[in-house]
Amino acid sequence: MKIIVGLGNPGKKYAPTKHNIGFITLDELASREKVSFNKYQFEGEIAELFINGEKILLVKPQTFMNESGRCIRPLMDYYQLTVEDVVVIYDDMDLPVGKIRLREKGSAGGHNGIKSLIQHLGTQNFKRIKIGVNRPYPGQDVVSHVLSPFPKGTHEEMLLAVKTAADACEDWIQHDDFVGTMNRYNGKI
DSSP states (O other): EEEEEEEEOOOOTTTBBBHHHHHHHHHHHHHHHTTTOOOOEEEEEEEEEEEEEEEEEEEOOOOOOGGGGGHHEEEEEEEOGOOOOEEEEETTTOOOOTOEEEEEEOOOOOHHHHHHHHHHHTOOOOOOEEOOOOOOOOOOOOOHHHHHOOGGGHHHHHHHHHHHHHHHHHHHHHHOOOOHHHHHHHHOO
């Protein structure tokens, strides 16, 4: 069994924002697999699917970004899973729009959702798929940047990154080898 976590904030107000790129990627995966987020458990919206007989949970924490770990830790405990069974998808301001980067571990890098996960999981060693959202414009603060929609001129690049991140998730599930997935997808776009 595996859990794919997409980070974001609940509610229509935040749906199109850069900070919700994790939710957007899970929506892409759910659409491909023809499943819906019809289960609510441990403060998270969940879609269940099976790939090659393995149960996969797509999880959107509904705790708001800064408390994402509050949803994921109890879910992992309930299903008796370890960090090896989890990948987290989220926005990264150090990457340009349209780029993704896969990592096996790392610091929070100032991302409050990742800080919460590190705190609740007790480790920095969990798989991540980072999706680029660019840095704020000069004079724009970080909060208003990540809580604003993607500029119209970047939608095509953003959608390509979402589709590639979803492809990387499917690759990880298929091969059960995140290092191999990293080698195939880092630098791809």
